Amino acid sequence: MAGVIARRRRNQRAFRWVVFVVLGVFFLLPLAAMVEFSARDSQTWPLLVNWPKLSDTYPDLADGIVASLEQAGLTAVLMLVLLVPTAIWVRLRLPRLRRTVEFLCLLPLTIPAIVLVVGLAPVYAWVTYFLGDSSSTLVFAYTILVLPYAYRAIDAGLSAIDVRTLAEASRSLGAGWSTVIVRVVLPNIRSAVLSAAFLTVALVLGEYTIASLLNRTNLQVSIALLGKSSATMSVAVSLAALLLAFALLLLLSLAGRSRKDSK
Amino acid sequence: MSGVAVHLEGLRRAFGSVHALDDLDLEIAAGELIALLGPSGCGKTTALRVLAGLEDADSGRVLVGGKDVTALPANRRDMGMVFQAYSLFPHLTALENVSFGLRLRGRRRDPGRAAAMLDLVGLSAHGRRYPHQMSGGQQQRVALARALAIEPAVLLLDEPLSALDAKVRVQLREEIRRIQTEVGTTTLFVTHDQEEALAVADRVGVMRAGRLEQLAPPAVVYQQPAGAFVADFVGLSNRLPGVVSGPVVAVLGTELPLITPAAAGRVTALVRPEAVDVTPDPDGSGRVLTSSFLGSTSRVTVAVAETLVVAQVASGQLPSLTPGTAVRLTLQPVPVALDPGN
Numbered sequence: 370m371a372g373v374i375a376r377r378r379r380n381q382r383a384f385r386w387v388v389f390v391v392l393g394v395f396f397l398l399p400l401a402a403m404v405e406f407s408a409r410d411s412q413t414w415p416l417l418v419n420w421p422k423l424s425d426t427y428p429d430l431a432d433g434i435v436a437s438l439e440q441a442g443l444t445a446v447l448m449l450v451l452l453v454p455t456a457i458w459v460r461l462r463l464p465r466l467r468r469t470v471e472f473l474c475l476l477p478l479t480i481p482a483i484v485l486v487v488g489l490a491p492v493y494a495w496v497t498y499f500l501g502d503s504s505s506t507l508v509f510a511y512t513i514l515v516l517p518y519a520y521r522a523i524d525a526g527l528s529a530i531d532v533r534t535l536a537e538a539s540r541s542l543g544a545g546w547s548t549v550i551v552r553v554v555l556p557n558i559r560s561a562v563l564s565a566a567f568l569t570v571a572l573v574l575g576e577y578t579i580a581s582l583l584n585r586t587n588l589q590v591s592i593a594l595l596g597k598s599s600a601t602m603s604v605a606v607s608l609a610a611l612l613l614a615f616a617l618l619l620l621l622s623l624a625g626r627s628r629k630d631s632k
Numbered sequence: 633m634s635g636v637a638v639h640l641e642g643l644r645r646a647f648g649s650v651h652a653l654d655d656l657d658l659e660i661a662a663g664e665l666i667a668l669l670g671p672s673g674c675g676k677t678t679a680l681r682v683l684a685g686l687e688d689a690d691s692g693r694v695l696v697g698g699k700d701v702t703a704l705p706a707n708r709r710d711m712g713m714v715f716q717a718y719s720l721f722p723h724l725t726a727l728e729n730v731s732f733g734l735r736l737r738g739r740r741r742d743p744g745r746a747a748a749m750l751d752l753v754g755l756s757a758h759g760r761r762y763p764h765q766m767s768g769g770q771q772q773r774v775a776l777a778r779a780l781a782i783e784p785a786v787l788l789l790d791e792p793l794s795a796l797d798a799k800v801r802v803q804l805r806e807e808i809r810r811i812q813t814e815v816g817t818t819t820l821f822v823t824h825d826q827e828e829a830l831a832v833a834d835r836v837g838v839m840r841a842g843r844l845e846q847l848a849p850p851a852v853v854y855q856q857p858a859g860a861f862v863a864d865f866v867g868l869s870n871r872l873p874g875v876v877s878g879p880v881v882a883v884l885g886t887e888l889p890l891i892t893p894a895a896a897g898r899v900t901a902l903v904r905p906e907a908v909d910v911t912p913d914p915d916g917s918g919r920v921l922t923s924s925f926l927g928s929t930s931r932v933t934v935a936v937a938e939t940l941v942v943a944q945v946a947s948g949q950l951p952s953l954t955p956g957t958a959v960r961l962t963l964q965p966v967p968v969a970l971d972p973g974n
Contacts, residue, residue, distance in 0.1 A: 535721060537713070540705075541684055541713040557723050
């Protein structure tokens with residue numbers, strides 16, 4: 370009996386390693402190829418970390434990076450401002466609407482980006498008319514695009530706490546609704562909010578279709594353009610964006626953990 | 633800190649076809665502790681939530697200290713509340729939780745107040761602990777301190793002990809009573825536990841289908857229930873056949889005074905188990921069916937002809953009342969209620 374159990378454990382361990390190695394190769398091989406390819410030109414990486422020189426040499430790329438960072442930040446802020454109070458309000462006052470709101474928020478996931486752009490194009494004609502053709506106006510489209518991921522993350526955070534009781538307790542202590550949201554609910558769904566923000570940033574940094582079809586610029590659009598003139602630089606920038614996303618994920622998970630530990 | 637009078641006037645609240653509050657009138661004197669008692673769905677929690685401002689009434693008025701607060705939102709009603717569910721803010725320590733309401737009221741300069749409140753509930757050493765580091769009983773104590781810290785006009789307790797184990801419940805309810813007496817805050821305590829209500833309240837309000845069936849001191853509610861529902865709901869009652877003649881009802885051969893006069897005829901009388909004495913007697917008409925040991929007292933079920941009678945006896949009597957023993961039943965001449973359904 371003991372021999373059978375030991376053999377089963379050995380097999381399981383071997384299976385785990387096989388899965389780990391296969392997945393590792395699957396994920397790391399393309400990254401290794403990107404590193405190798407982008408390093409063929411010895412000037413690529415030194416140039417990438419030298420911002421003044423980079424913006425002189427590739428002004429379009431620099432514009433794309435700045436535009437994407439702006440879009441990511443603004444989208445995250447707009448998403449949080451819209452979604453957090455809505456999700457809390459639906460839970461507290463309109464629980465019957467929860468399924469409907471969830472369905473609405475998941476809709477963008479089911480609509481292909483190209484179809485979304487067809488619908489957005491006439492809307493953006495008005496956006497351009499009122500707000501100009503700045504790339505930052507993409508924030509409105511991106512806020513819709515990130516809804517499915519962000520809503521799920523925030524809703525999961527709210528499910529983990531007794532929002533109703535906490536809100537009622539703070540109301541009875543004299544708190545207005547803004548105080549309830551900012552000082553009671555938000556601190557208790559901090560990791561969910563961070564997840565939603567991270568997903569938003571990651572999604573916006575990787576967005577290409579909408580920006581390209583609406584004739585706006587962002588990181589991915591400029592990488593695609595750069596690919597036509599400098600392949601090594603475009604791969605290097607793609608890799609850097611990917612690493613930035615990884616770093617962000619790591620930072621956020623560390624931040625969430627340290628807060629939990631400090632309790 | 634002194635209490636203010638509270639008056640709930642003609643409150644109505646319906647959820648679909650269910651009337652949670654049906655023209656409810658309730659007056660609470662300044663500094664008084666009233667317990668609302670009743671079965672699930674009788675409207676007791678709705679009454680408390682309407683008073684707190686967490687629920688809107690369809691009609692009626694809420695007066696606190698003579699002032700109409702019906703239209704005021706919960707955060708401007710000046711009420712402290714302890715909930716059934718643990719309601720401490722998880723990201724704040726016990727001391728920060730207690731300070732929360734004080735800070736909102738701009739009383740940051742009174743750092744001693746929160747600590748004094750924690751001291752009042754016996755948790756001064758736990759100020760730096762987070763809710764997840766405390767037991768359920770400790771969390772409810774902190775919630776009580778938090779509710780009292782803001783010196784509320786009215787303290788509302790919504791089944792605050794129901795999530796706790798039996799021993800902690802008894803300790804904490806006594807503590808609630810001690811603290812309430814000490815600070816003198818007008819208090820509404822909602823519970824479905826009759827023992828709890830009878831133990832802590834100045835007056836007990838028994839509710840049924842959105843209305844108050846009786847509002848009286850605990851001893852009166854228990855000894856002179858206003859009707860069959862109250863007699864049945866508060867404490868155990870035997871339903872025994874009897875015959876009314878004049879001001880008395882004859883039950884098992886004993887004439888008992890009536891709480892409320894009734895027309896002559898056959899009735900069902902509600903007799904408390906502690907009003908039934910059981911004596912072993914070989915010629916007695918009863919037979920012990922079962923006996924249960926409950927600690928200092930015990931309960932025996934006796935069959936008399938077709939009728940089953942539950943009696944409460946001293947546990948010392950139990951060895952002589954084993955199942956099958958022939959016994960004689962004597963009813964004490966305490967006033968009894970009648971079941972109107974009969």
